Amino acid sequence: MSRRIDMGAFPHIWCRANNKRGDFLVSKIETLLTLQDVDLQIRDIEKELEDIPARQKLEESRLQEHREALGAAEDKHKAAQAAVQQLELEAESIQERIRKLRQQQVELKTNKEFKTMEHEIEMAQKDILLLEDKELVLMEGVETSRLIVKESSADLKDEEEAVAEDVKALDGRAGELKDELGALKAERDKAAGEVDASWLQHYERLLSRRKDRVVVPLQEGICGGCHMKLPPSVLHNTHRKTDMVVCEYCGRLLYS
Ligand SMILES: [Zn+2]
The missing domain is CATH 1.10.287.1490 (Helix Hairpins)
Incomplete structure (x- = not known):
């Protein structure tokens, strides 16, 4: 049993x-x-x-x-x-x-x-x-x-x-x-x-500062915005999909 x-x-x-x-x-x-x-x-x-x-x-x-x-x-x-x-x-x-x-x-x-x-x-x-x-x-x-x-x-x-x-x-x-x-x-x-309020706030703050995309894919551990290599834990976090994952170099929101 x-x-x-x-x-x-x-x-x-x-x-x-x-x-x-x-x-x-x-x-x-x-x-x-x-x-x-x-x-x-x-x-x-x-x-x-x-x-x-x-x-x-x-x-x-x-x-x-x-x-x-x-x-x-x-x-x-x-x-x-x-x-x-x-x-x-x-x-x-x-x-x-x-x-x-x-x-x-x-x-x-x-x-x-x-x-x-x-x-x-x-x-x-x-x-x-x-x-x-x-x-x-x-x-x-x-x-x-x-x-x-x-x-x-x-x-x-x-x-x-x-x-x-x-x-x-x-x-x-x-x-x-x-x-x-x-x-x-x-x-x-x-x-x-339709966007979660706290995500929206973060997103809008980023968008007002940047000329290009602020929500970017994390591909092979590399930020799709600044192209910096991020530690494996970040990839893990994007896979977990529990919280907003932010690039530590450029602040963009990451997804995978
Ligand atoms: Zn970045």
Whole structure:
């Protein structure tokens, strides 16, 4: 009869008892892992949301280069036009001089004086021809700079459209993330409600200090967080699943 009350004779009872106790703790860890999973998703989404305005600014900064290119092209074009106008003014003033010389010429008394003035008029007309040649060359420059302005302006317009699209897409993404965040926060409240209060407190304290996982597996005696080798007793404790097991190096919660 004594053998009948020896628990060793009823291994299935032990098993069930162990499993029951184990299951309870496994589920304690599981609720915490579920919570951690939701918290890490929330953290990722918050980070992405936080980065969106900077990403939009970066998109818009792409325009600066194109605006500067257009500004430089316009300046060059204006300078080319001004150079042509300057030549035209010079030519006009020579024409004016020729007109005056012609008026004076009719009043001249001697043939010699007349010829001298005729020579002066011819020289001035040559100057005008030279100016006209120069003007033709400059006009080509004006046409080139006009085309560059046109191209730069089209480039800027294309870029503005592309940036507007990207900024809009990021706004859309922000909207999606906010919706996701709302749903995850509700999920988080539910998950947190299922975690043992003292475990939750410890977990939240750890999470506020760390950027990554705070509930980590103990694999072959090594902490899944800081990768330090822990004494065999720690592995034993995680197997026992009776209490919170904490890494003595990094403070993370361990499970196996
Ligand atoms: Zn550790």
